[in-house]
Amino acid sequence: MSTGPEQTFDYLVPDELVGEILPGRRVYVPLGRSNRRVMAYCVAVERKEHGRRKLKFVLSALDQQTLLSSQMLKMTQWMAEYYLASWGQVLDAVIPAAVRGNAGTREVTLLSVPQEVAMRIANIKLPEKQHQVLATLAASSKPMTPGDLADKCRCTQAPISGLRKKKLITSEVRRVSHAHFDDIDIEREPVKTLNEIQASALKTILAQVNAPQPKPILLHGVTGSGKTEVYIQAIQHVIDQGKQAIVLVPEISLTPQTKQRFASRFDRIAVLHSHMSDVERHWQWKRIASGIVNVVVGARSAVFAPTPQLGMIILDEEHDSSFKQDSVPRYHAREVAAKRAEYERIPLILGTATPSLETFYRAQQGEYELISMPHRIGNRPLPAVRTVDMRYDKTTSFRGAISRQLYHSMKRTLEQDGQIILLLNRRGHSTHIQCPACGHLVECPHCEIPLTHHITDGSTVCHYCDYRSSAPRVCPVPTCRYTGIRFSGIGTQKLEQEVKSKFGSYPIIRMDSDTMKKPGSHEAALERFRNREVKILVGTQMIAKGLDFPNVTLVGVINADTALHFPDVRAGERTFQLITQVAGRTGRGDLGGEVLVQTLSPDHPAIEAATRHDYALFAERELPFRRDFQMTPFAHMVRIIARGPSQPAVELFMQQISEELARFSQEQGGEISQQGPAPAPIEKLRGNYRYHLLLHSFDRLLMRAAVLRCREKVAVPDEVLWIADVDPIDMM
Numbered sequence: 005m006s007t008g009p010e011q012t013f014d015y016l017v018p019d020e021l022v023g024e025i026l027p028g029r030r031v032y033v034p035l036g037r038s039n040r041r042v043m044a045y046c047v048a049v050e051r052k053e054h055g056r057r058k059l060k061f062v063l064s065a066l067d068q069q070t071l072l073s074s075q076m077l078k079m080t081q082w083m084a085e086y087y088l089a090s091w092g093q094v095l096d097a098v099i100p101a102a103v104r105g106n107a108g109t110r111e112v113t114l115l116s117v118p119q120e121v122a123m124r125i126a127n128i129k130l131p132e133k134q135h136q137v138l139a140t141l142a143a144s145s146k147p148m149t150p151g152d153l154a155d156k157c158r159c160t161q162a163p164i165s166g167l168r169k170k171k172l173i174t175s176e177v178r179r180v181s182h183a184h185f186d187d188i189d190i191e192r193e194p195v196k197t198l199n200e201i202q203a204s205a206l207k208t209i210l211a212q213v214n215a216p217q218p219k220p221i222l223l224h225g226v227t228g229s230g231k232t233e234v235y236i237q238a239i240q241h242v243i244d245q246g247k248q249a250i251v252l253v254p255e256i257s258l259t260p261q262t263k264q265r266f267a268s269r270f271d272r273i274a275v276l277h278s279h280m281s282d283v284e285r286h287w288q289w290k291r292i293a294s295g296i297v298n299v300v301v302g303a304r305s306a307v308f309a310p311t312p313q314l315g316m317i318i319l320d321e322e323h324d325s326s327f328k329q330d331s332v333p334r335y336h337a338r339e340v341a342a343k344r345a346e347y348e349r350i351p352l353i354l355g356t357a358t359p360s361l362e363t364f365y366r367a368q369q370g371e372y373e374l375i376s377m378p379h380r381i382g383n384r385p386l387p388a389v390r391t392v393d394m395r396y397d398k399t400t401s402f403r404g405a406i407s408r409q410l411y412h413s414m415k416r417t418l419e420q421d422g423q424i425i426l427l428l429n430r431r432g433h434s435t436h437i438q439c440p441a442c443g444h445l446v447e448c449p450h451c452e453i454p455l456t457h458h459i460t461d462g463s464t465v466c467h468y469c470d471y472r473s474s475a476p477r478v479c480p481v482p483t484c485r486y487t488g489i490r491f492s493g494i495g496t497q498k499l500e501q502e503v504k505s506k507f508g509s510y511p512i513i514r515m516d517s518d519t520m521k522k523p524g525s526h527e528a529a530l531e532r533f534r535n536r537e538v539k540i541l542v543g544t545q546m547i548a549k550g551l552d553f554p555n556v557t558l559v560g561v562i563n564a565d566t567a568l569h570f571p572d573v574r575a576g577e578r579t580f581q582l583i584t585q586v587a588g589r590t591g592r593g594d595l596g597g598e599v600l601v602q603t604l605s606p607d608h609p610a611i612e613a614a615t616r617h618d619y620a621l622f623a624e625r626e627l628p629f630r631r632d633f634q635m636t637p638f639a640h641m642v643r644i645i646a647r648g649p650s651q652p653a654v655e656l657f658m659q660q661i662s663e664e665l666a667r668f669s670q671e672q673g674g675e676i677s678q679q680g681p682a683p684a685p686i687e688k689l690r691g692n693y694r695y696h697l698l699l700h701s702f703d704r705l706l707m708r709a710a711v712l713r714c715r716e717k718v719a720v721p722d723e724v725l726w727i728a729d730v731d732p733i734d735m736m
């Protein structure tokens with residue numbers, strides 16, 4: 005059940021519903037003493053002794069089609085177990101609401117004449133109009149609705165009802181779709197001839213396609229090494245075998261460029277994105293389930309696409325954090341894809357230039373097959389990366405976000421008609437508003453997070469809850485009211501202004517979630533950059549991935565340290581990934597490319613490794629640290645977060661959770677270590693105080709049992725909510 009009790013229940017199937025109630029379909033059942041009618045998923049149908057237990061009957065069937073194959077059912081059961089969610093919640097997440105609600109369909113009554121009646125029509129005595137109606141329907145090649153039949157016979161509903169009463173016409177109720185969407189129509193592109201490295205990668209993949217129990221594959225290829233072409237040719241083999249492929253990409257990469265690359269090579273593809281209407285989503289789901297679609301391209305949830313004969317799953321940019329869902333069930337599409345691939349006995353391909361340490365470690369252990377593509381297409385060199393030590397820049401008169409070195413490189417690039425990408429992972433104008441007289445920092449009243457100044461509408465905005473107010477002109481502290489309140493810290497808006505003031509004659513475009521709100525704006529902006537109308541692209545991490553523009557000869561990272569000092573195990577890993585990925589956007593054509601990375605920590609191992617494009621160096625330094633501190637990928641982690649409007653209540657509750665966990669761990673003689681409880685880095689969000697606790701253990705099942713024990717034993721006060729996040733990514 006999607007709500008209510010978590011366990012599975014047994015019900016009897018009434019004779020008339022045998023054959024209609026099947027695993028993977030929904031039913032209505034009576035629940036509890038009051039026999040409340042609730043919706044439930046049928047997960048198994050079996051014959052077994054029920055002894056003296058009195059079982060209730062299923063009330064009715066809800067679906068005429070099966071929503072989940074047996075492997076998918078198995079996978080959802082695994083998800084529920086692994087992510088500590090109820091099976092019903094998982095099923096609700098796996099089957100889109102649009103499908104459950106039959107969006108875009110309606111129920112119609114379809115009339116037909118039973119064979120036995122049709123054979124003796126001439127001998128049945130009937131009023132003339134009824135006779136005509138019966139003959140018309142019997143002659144029709146397919147069932148008709150009452151409306152269509154009345155139209156055709158130019159009569160009212162009366163004779164039809166008469167015939168139905170006499171049981172000469174049978175009726176059935178069916179759902180039909182009234183939606184239709186056009187297939188994507190894109191110009192074809194020819195197949196590329198693979199280079200030697202690509203060909204060898206393809207060979208390794210195909211060996212897994214044909215293996216009885218294929219291993220997942222890590223395709224570790226530097227930026228611009230031609231991974232996409234390898235995916236495409238691997239998919240072609242799968243289609244040739246009459247099977248389907250799923251390609252998962254980060255939400256932000258679901259750009260027309262990605263769509264285009266697959267649509268120009270394959271017929272019958274379905275692109276699943278978040279702007280789809282319910283009607284379209286349902287329609288696409290049915291197309292996929294019917295087997296007509298060869299390739300499904302989509303973000304995280306496309307891992308649940310109901311392909312009838314899945315042959316391969318590809319996860320591009322496997323390190324991307326958008327593959328983790330941050331609401332129940334808190335699954336990671338990479339782990340779910342691995343399970344689905346295991347159950348369906350198909351290969352999973354994880355592609356990236358910067359593998360997550362989880363995936364890399366599994367490849368090192370031989371659990372995953374490793375394919376390396378260490379060179380770019382056409383043997384183009386990776387771009388030279390230089391760091392700019394911003395600590396020394398203070399002594400010069402140069403103020404603002406762009407250092408002298410970066411300024412000169414930009415100038416030279418523009419003079420040579422190259423294009424530039426500038427990355428700054430903070431939107432807005434000023435990221436801090438502080439009073440220099442009394443020190444007061446202007447924060448969100450609900451989140452205790454510094455408000456960011458946005459100049460377009462003169463507002464200050466909380467980037468967590470979207471609280472807005474107008475920017476203060478004086479210090480808001482009543483006893484202070486100092487007029488020189490200071491706006492500092494640089495966001496993309498301020499950077500855009502600075503670029504305009506320095507390079508005013510060159511067209512620039514800014515891409516962040518403020519400027520990219522309207523559907524289609526992403527496409528439009530990238531198109532203007534692609535056709536070189538725009539010379540400078542400024543943006544947040546949304547511009548760091550996947551873009552393939554040969555004329556980009558300079559990439560500038562304005563502040564490499566934005567993510568470096570977060571209290572997060574993956575701070576270094578994220579920084580390494582971001583710099584490597586954005587650096588990879590240049591030097592993709594014959595013109596070469598260079599990268600300037602501005603930082604206050606040029607010696608930080610993650611930044612140093614990124615400037616050398618040296619993943620191995622990064623992993624070699626990071627892994628021992630993770631091992632010593634019992635962190636992922638060596639140990640399992642669960643993050644517990646509690647929140648509520650009363651800070652003492654939340655704090656006390658977390659203390660109790662922590663004690664229960666410690667007691668349990670001791671009782672079981674197992675080892676679960678705890679970090680915290682402590683206030684979460686975001687201490688207050690939308691009016692709620694937040695505390696968190698990080699659990700580590702080598703024993704996943706023990707940790708799972710510990711969390712279940714807390715759910716059972718620790719009383720949760722009113723207004724406190726708590727969750728357990730398995731394999732957490734977000735540590736804020």
Ligand SMILES: Nc1ncnc2c1ncn2[C@@H]1O[C@H](COP(=O)(O)OP(=O)(O)OP(=O)(O)O)[C@@H](O)[C@H]1O
Nearest residue numbers: 196197198199227228229230231232233381550552
């Ligand atoms: N065999 C080939 N012959 C010629 N060009 C190719 C070949 N394979 C790929 N390319 C081209 O090389 C460029 C880089 O390839 P692609 O974008 O697939 O790399 P990638 O590894 O996915 O890069 P990133 O990780 O940076 O997104 C593309 O423009 C692509 O069309």
Ligand SMILES: [Zn+2]
Nearest residue numbers: 448451466469
């Ligand atoms: Zn807020």
